[in-house]
Amino acid sequence: MSYTEISDQFETISSNLKKGSQVISALCNFFKNYKKLIDTYNQQQSKLCDTLVLEFPKEGNVDTLSTALHSFISFLRKQNQSQLVFSKNLQLDIIEPLELFINHFATSTATLSSQGAAEFKELTKCKDRLDKSMNKYIQASEIAEKSEKLISVDDSKEKQEKALKQFLGNRAMANKESDRYMIACNKMNGRLDEYNSVMPGIMQCLQQNEVGRIHFLKYTLEKYGKHYLNYHNVTTESLDDMTKILSNVNSDIDIRVLVDRLKSKSSEITRTEFITYEKWKETNKIIEETLPKEEETNIEELADPNYELIRTVLNYLTQDIMRRSIESSSDSDASIDIPACTPELEELDQGYFTKLSNILRTSEGRTLFCDVLEHMKHRNSLTADKILQLAAIINSLLTVIMMENDKDPMVFSKIIVSSHIFYTEKEDGKRIYLSNYIASHMIWNDKSRWIQAIDYTTQVKISTDKTSMQRIKSMKRKNEGLFGTIKTLANKLPMVFQKGGDEQTDKSAGFMVMTQFSFHMIHLAVPLETANAIIMSFSQKINLDADRTCVLLAELQANQRNSLKEEAPWKVSKxxxxxxxxxxxxxxxxxxxxxxxxxxxxxxxxxxxxxxxxxxxxxxxxxxxxxxxxDEEFKLKIRTKAWTELLKDDMPTSIDYIALLNKVVAEPTAINELEEIIDMDVSRCYQNHPHIIPQVLKNLLKTYAYYNPEIGYCQGMNYIAGTLYIQIQDEEATFRSLISLVKRFKMTNLFINDLPKLKQFFYQMDRLIGILEPEVHEYFKEVGISSGHFSSPWFITLFASHLQNKTEILLQIWDLFLIQGWKAIFKAGISIISRLSKEIIGSRFEDIMQVLTSLSINIANIDVFDGEFIQRVKMVKISDALLQDLEFEYENLKIRAAERKK
Structure with missing residues (x-):
């Protein structure tokens, strides 16, 4: 049976499909509300469980009832966790697919219904015209027939002529209507033929939509049943465990445990001796002398009214949202005592802010304000109204600095640093930093202030680092013996002959400081050209090398979030x-x-x-x-042919692989020390792989190192050659393919010294993360992570180092790489970042690095390389034009850095 058999019932079919769409919407709304109900219940249950835990005995108790009570808590926790998993599965496997399907189903059905309705409407119009023509023809024929009967032989000649004339006129009209009727019939038949040729296709598509809807709803309900069954099984198992523990509760054992525990404690009240006041006073004096003395407080500073007023105002502004008391911080100066939030600071008189404004008009007052603000950095979470007040004070301070032409770099530097310390949180948990509220100030466009602030911060860092090193050395010398002294002298000897040691230290410190300040320039909305000029000027001042200058410029450029303009659709189409x-x-x-x-x-x-x-x-x-x-059998055969076909244009034909291999075997010194490195690397990759023969892989890499001395061998090439051999399974053909692969995708610059191609890829990846995943990019810059920290294996091994145990997915990535080139690797990288975005944002530097560098271990409990990985990679939108523009950007930055260096 098929819808094509009832094409004349189009309207009924269309109405039925609309009802089907309503069913999907109703089901989707049900599961959404169902998930909300589960989440609400789960949240309330979790709160109740936390309250219950506070009242329960501690886990240290060994009686059977305490163990049973804690098993009950464990059951509630597991039930809570399984509900979370069930809710997450509802969202990912049911609600989101339903939303996507209903959009697709509704759009497709509406398009087909409109096409079918138009065809059906045209057919109906033709039918109406045919019916009207037929009725007119019948009426005209009836009139002609009646007029013919009026012609009588008995009438006079005049009457006969008149009747004949009327008959002829009516007959002519009937003939005319007959012609019209015939034309209408022909049009109707033609339209019907066209309808019968077009409508079956539309009806077939509508039927396919309906079939898809039926199977999709069936599959959705099956998935719901599967997830609910898993949830039920987990709950049942934890309930069984709790039941087993409850069966062991024994009152006799618990009473015996309590009695034994109390008997072990001495309850005897000892006799006391009378102590005179003079004896107590003498004893107390001895105790006070043995206690460590507190550090003296700077009385003059505490007595300073300006300090007291600034402390009061900032203490009021930096009260935490939860009003928690402030604990002592290791970063706080002992000489500055900042009290906890008190009820007296609930509201602050406006006179305090007026007096503070007057204090900030003096350079001493601004310095004191920055010092107190710096010591309150541990109270960085502010309410929305308080951060606005703080921003207004700092904007006023910056205006005074500009009006008085105050060039104090310390104040300017501390304000910059504080701008990304204090923040307020929106309802969705997103942070808005102080920098957002003060970024519009004109002072940030003053290049000279930035350069002075960077110079000041660099000098402070150099001085701090030297002091720390001297302190560490002095601590080591206290415990070192004769051999330690000799070792220290030996370490110092090379420094006598080393030139520029301090200069290199200064450059490193300047580079680190500029990296931090480039981050602040981005958040304070410093124009890109101004920021570039600041970096270039200071780089020239400290004589920074071109490579590190280029890195700083690339960092600034990579934070420009706006994607490059795309061509108009009609131009692309043409x-x-x-x-x-x-x-x-x-x-x-x-x-x-x-x-x-x-x-x-x-x-x-x-x-x-x-x-x-x-x-x-x-x-x-x-x-x-x-x-x-x-099918799998055909896939294995065709993939090898496909790879060979794609690489054949760059594949050498006149190379004798066996002769080259024999030379390498006969003369091991031909590749110098690379032989040992290759042997070591081969033993580390593709271990126990059924399609890898270690000796063959060693032969390939050693022969290639001899064949191409410009590259020789670079770590990571073992994975490239190994992946080729897994698929091709022919030693000589793999060698030729390796040569072609390196040449076709210009991988020489990826493996030679300085790795210029890899640096370009890092820049492009950072820019792509900024364009496609801006929140992740923002957080990366906040914690000091760039793509260079984690993406090297993606480009150097083409993901083979991560996927050596998942060959099927690895070969599919290589399929995309051989078709699309490096764009496929970038798309795979963006797919990974997107997949792990929730795990990245909010995590520590170490945790992020562990997740991104251990993708195959599933540290974040997320299987990045699952069955849907390749499909997610294909969905990432990156154009060749965008990659070319980003490469052009990077090359321009290198040229600018090199020119300024000269």
């Missing part, structure tokens, strides 16, 4: 059509039809003739590599 005409030539229709054919149908076209094979085969294998869909 270019695409011209490219297709040049590509296919006389077989353009066949080439355009490829995307509508299945993989097997496409491969059948290759058999038509030799010309078609030459023109179509590369595109067909790319289509297969991109989409897949063939």
């Amino acid at each position: 270019k695409r059509r011209e490219k297709e005409r040049r590509k296919w030539g006389e077989i353009l229709p066949i080439g355009l039809a490829l995307k509508f054919l299945t993989q097997k149908e496409s491969f059948n076209l290759v058999l038509v003739c030799k010309h078609w094979k030459l023109r179509l085969y590369p595109t067909i294998i790319k289509k297969w590599l991109y989409k897949g869909g063939l």
Whole structure:
């Protein structure tokens, strides 16, 4: 049975599909409300459980009842956790797919229904016209027939002529209506033929939509049943565990445990001796003398009214949202005592702020304000109204600095640092820092102030580092003996002959400080050109090398979130059509039809003739590599042919691999020390892989190092050669493919000294994260992470180091790489960042690095390389034009850094 058999019932079918769409919406709304109910219940249960825990005995008790009570708490926790998992599964596996499906179903059904309605409407109009023509023809024929009967032989000649004339007129009208009726019939038949040719296709598509809806709803309910069953099983297991423990509760044992525990404690009241006041006073004096003395407080500072007023105002502004008391901080200065929040600071008189404004008009007052503000940095979470007040005070302070032309770099530096310490939180938990409220001030465009602040901070850092090193050395000398002294002298000797040691230290300190200040310039909305000029000026001042200057400029550029402008759609379409005409030539229709054919149908076209094979085969294998869909046996055969076909243009034909290998074997010194390194690296990769022979892999890498001395061997090439051999399974063919791969994708600059290509990739990846994942990029910069910290194996090994135990996914990534080039690796990287974004934001530097560098271990309990990984990679939108523009940006930055260095 098919909808095509009832094409005349289109309106009924369309109405039925609308009801089906309503069913999906109703089901989606049900699961949304169901999830909200579960989340609300779960949250309330968790709170009740926390309250219950406070009243329960501690876990240290060993009686059977305490153990049973804690097993009850454990049961509630497990139930709570399983509810969280169940709610998350509802969102990911049911609600989100339902929302996507209903949008697709409604859009597709509406489009088909409108097309069908238009066809049905035209058919109905033709039918109405036919009915009207037929009625007019019948009426005219009846009139002509009646007028013919009025002609009588007995009438006079005059009457006969009149009746004959009327009959002839009516007959002519009937003939005319007959012609019109015939034309209407022909139009109706033609329209019906067109309707019958178009409508079955529409009805078939509507039927496919309905079939998809039925199966999708069936699959959705099955998934719900599966997740609910898992939730029920977990709850049942934890309930069984609790029941077993409850069965062991024994009152006799618990009473015995309590009695034994109390008997072990001495309850005897000892006799006391009378002590005179003079004896107590003498004893107390001895105790006071033995206690450590507190550090003396600077009385003058505490007596300073300006200090007291600034402390009072800032203490009021920096009261925590939760009003928790302030604990002593290791970073706080002992000489400055900042009290906890008190009720007296609930409201502050406006006179305090007026007096503070007068204090900030003096340089001493501004310095004192920055000192107190710095010591309150541990109270950085402010309410929305308090951070606005603090921003107003700092904006006023900055205005005074500009008006009085105060060039104190210490005040300017401390305000910059504080701008990203204090923040307020929105309802969604997102932080808004103080820098957002003061970024509009004009002072941030003053390049000289920035340079002075960077110089001041650099000098402070150098001085602090030297003091710390001297303190560490002096502590070591106290315990070192004769051999320690000799070792210290030996370590100092090379420094006598080392030139520029202090200069290198100063450069390193300046580079670190500029990295921090570039982060602040971004958040204070300093224009890109101004920020670049500041970096270039200070780099020249401390004679920083071009490479590190380029890194700083790249950091600034990478934080520009706006994506590059794309071409207008009509221009892209025109270019695409011209490219297709040049590509296919006389077989353009066949080439355009490829995307509508299945993989097997496409491969059948290759058999038509030799010309078609030459023109179509590369595109067909790319289509297969991109989409897949063939059975496993055919896939293994065609992938090797596909890779060879894609690499054949750069594959050498005149190289004798066996002869090169024999030379390397005969003369091990031909590749110097690389032989030992290659042996070591091969033993670390693809261990116990069924398709890897370690000796073959060593032969490939040693021969290539001999063949291409410009690269020789670089760590990571073992994974490249190993992946090729897994698929090709022929030593000589793998060697030729390795040469072609390095040449085709310009990997020489990826492996040679200084790794110039890899640095470019880092810049492009940072920019792409900023464009496609701005929140992750923002957090990366906040904790000091860039793509260079974690993405090296992605580019150097093409993910083989992460996926050596997941060969099927690795080969699919390589399929995309051979088709799309480096864009595929960038798309895979962005997919990983997107997948782990929730784990990254809010985590510590160490935890983020552990997650991103151990993808194959699933440290974050997320299987990044799951069955949907390749599909997620394909969905990432990165164009070749965007990558080219980012490469052009990076090259310009390198040129600017080099020119300024000269």
